[in-house]
Amino acid sequence: MIDEILPGLYCIKVPLPKNPLKHTNSYLIKGEDRFLLIDTGMNLKECLLALESGLQKLDVDLNKTDFFVTHIHHDHLGLVSTMATETSKVYFNPIEAAILTSVSYRQRWTAMMEFYIANGFPEEAGKQWIAHPPISLFGPKLASSLVMIYDGDKLEVGDYKFVCIHVPGHSPCHTCLYDKDKGLLFSGDHVLFDITPNITCWPELGNALFDYLKSLNKIDKLAVNLVLPGHRSSRNILHKRVEELLEHHKTRLDEAFAAVADGDKTAYEVAPHIKWDLSYKTWEQFPIAQKYFAVGETIAHLEYLVGENKLKTEKTGGTIRYVLA
Numbered sequence: 001m002i003d004e005i006l007p008g009l010y011c012i013k014v015p016l017p018k019n020p021l022k023h024t025n026s027y028l029i030k031g032e033d034r035f036l037l038i039d040t041g042m043n044l045k046e047c048l049l050a051l052e053s054g055l056q057k058l059d060v061d062l063n064k065t066d067f068f069v070t071h072i073h074h075d076h077l078g079l080v081s082t083m084a085t086e087t088s089k090v091y092f093n094p095i096e097a098a099i100l101t102s103v104s105y106r107q108r109w110t111a112m113m114e115f116y117i118a119n120g121f122p123e124e125a126g127k128q129w130i131a132h133p134p135i136s137l138f139g140p141k142l143a144s145s146l147v148m149i150y151d152g153d154k155l156e157v158g159d160y161k162f163v164c165i166h167v168p169g170h171s172p173c174h175t176c177l178y179d180k181d182k183g184l185l186f187s188g189d190h191v192l193f194d195i196t197p198n199i200t201c202w203p204e205l206g207n208a209l210f211d212y213l214k215s216l217n218k219i220d221k222l223a224v225n226l227v228l229p230g231h232r233s234s235r236n237i238l239h240k241r242v243e244e245l246l247e248h249h250k251t252r253l254d255e256a257f258a259a260v261a262d263g264d265k266t267a268y269e270v271a272p273h274i275k276w277d278l279s280y281k282t283w284e285q286f287p288i289a290q291k292y293f294a295v296g297e298t299i300a301h302l303e304y305l306v307g308e309n310k311l312k313t314e315k316t317g318g319t320i321r322y323v324l325a
Contacts, residue, residue, distance in 0.1 A: 001013040002054050002057060002058065003250050004067070005027075005226075005282070006184075007159070007180070008029060008031075008159060008160075008189070009028070009029055009066060009160070010027070010028045010029075010030075010054075010056075010058060010212075011025050011228070011234075012025075012027075012028060012054035012055070012282050013025060013026075013045065013050075014026050014047050014051050014054075015039065015041075015050055017044065017046050017316065018311075019075070020087055020134075020231070020278075021075065021231050021232075023041075023231070024040070024041040024042075024047075024230060024231060025039070025228065025230055025232075025234075026041060026051060026054070026188060027135070027228060028054075028060065029158060030058070030060075030158060031157040032158060033064065034064050034065070034157065035060050035064055035065040036065070036066050036068055036155075036157040037055075037060075037065055037067050037068070038068045038070065038152065038177065038186055039066075039068070039069065039070055039076040039188070039230060040075065040078060040079035040083065040323050041076075041079055042074055042078040043078035043082065044077050044078070045276070047079060048079055048082065049164070051083070052059065053080060056203075057086050062083060062084075062085050062088070063085050063088075064087070065083075065084075065085070065088055065093065066088055066089040066175065067080050067083070067084055067088060067089070067090045068090065068091045068149075068155070068176060069090065069091065069175075070092075070175055070177075070186070070188030070230060071090045071096060071140070071170065071171040071173070071174040071175065071188055071189065072099060072100060072172070073171065073189065075230075076116055076188065076189070078232060081165065084116055084128060084145070086145075088145060090145055090146050090147065090151045090221075091147050091155065091164075092146055092147070092148065092149065093148070093166065093173040093175050094148045094150070094173070094176075095172045096164055096171060096172055097146055097148065099172070108203075110130055112203075113126045114270075116203075116252055116292070116295055118318055118319060118320050119267040119295065119299055119320050120265075120266025120267055120268025120269055120295075120319065121295055125288050127248045128288060129288060129292055137318075143325045148252075149164045149175060150164065150166070151164065151165060151166040152165075153155070155177065159300060160179050161181060162177040162178060162186075163178045163179075163180065164176075165177075165178055165179070165219065166176060166206060167190045167210070167215035167216075167219060168211045168215060168217060169188075169190070169197075169205070169212025169213070169214075169215045169216075170188075170190055170197045170212060171188045172205055173314050174188055174189065174190050174215075175188070175322070176188060176219065177323070178192055178222060178224075180222075180223070181226050183220065183223055183225030183226065184224070184226055185219070185224045185227050186228050187219075187225070187227050187228065187230070187239065187297070188229070188230045189194055189229070189230045189231070190215065190216075190243055191216075191219065191240075192229045192230070192231055192321045193227075193230060193232060193233055193237075193240065193302070194231075194232035194233055195231065195232060195277070196245060196248055196277070197245075197286040198293055198294030198296070198297055199297055199300045200238070200293065200297050200299070200300055202297055204233060207307050208303070209249065209300045210307060212249075213246065213249065216245055216246060219238070219242070219243075220242040222238070224236075225281065227241070230236070242322055248287075251275075252301055253301050253304060253305060255273055255274050255275060256270055256273070256274065256298060256301045256302055257305055257310060257311070259273035260305075260322050260324060261324060264314070264321045264322060264323040264324075266319060266320060266321055266322070267270070267295055267298045267302055267320070268295050268298075268323070270298050270302065270322065271283065271291070271295050271298040274294070274298060274301075276290075276294060278290065281302045287298075302322050305322075306325075309325050310324075310325055311323065311325055313325045314325075
């Protein structure tokens, strides 16, 4: 499905099979000499066919196409290395590019799951998750023509003049594109409207939720007429949405604190006390992937409370427990 948003700006909805996100919004900008494609979807056949079909209908020449990756998640960069040609530039932030091109990337996921297990995640379920890490959906090695983008960098395509804005939180160095003249913000997963972005723990971010809230306030200062997110619908209510997201995390922090105030717990034990916006009636019904995401988000909120000196951690026998400070 293709939507024309503004002259020379299109949204191609790339389906995400059996995924609650439903689809990734891949944005194409037509310039005079070059095209720019913002995010691609997963490295899956269904995604590739939908994206190729959309680009063909828009008469896009991949040899004249550059790519902008908002962040490291596989539903945003999965097809970049498949579609980029020898003449393509791939714009990506340096922190996440270093993570993705590291030779120890697979070991990174193993270390992360060991950390989750220390936070109470069942060991057997953790081993199942490690067996099929998200790296399998990234596709082949990224194109060698990576162009590092830094906070404040300028990028022009046709009539669009963008500033790159680093907004860590959802990922270590998530990057938005902002056109001040048009009041246009490509928000990736930093700001979503129909769902809330997942904020989890990252080795590169000591306090991911703190960074995310700070990034929300940073983006809230912009004059924006239209927000184009990485998933679901676009809206023209950035400031209202920022207020809603701030309130959402305040509520979640209160829930996490109340769970620990009732007795010290691991993050896995705190997670069932959070009101997740999912259709499952009980924590036990959560699939392993959803439990993984929920525990990661729970850790992020607990660590924020540690940073606020409301909680502290105690480690015994390799297990991390949260207690009142």
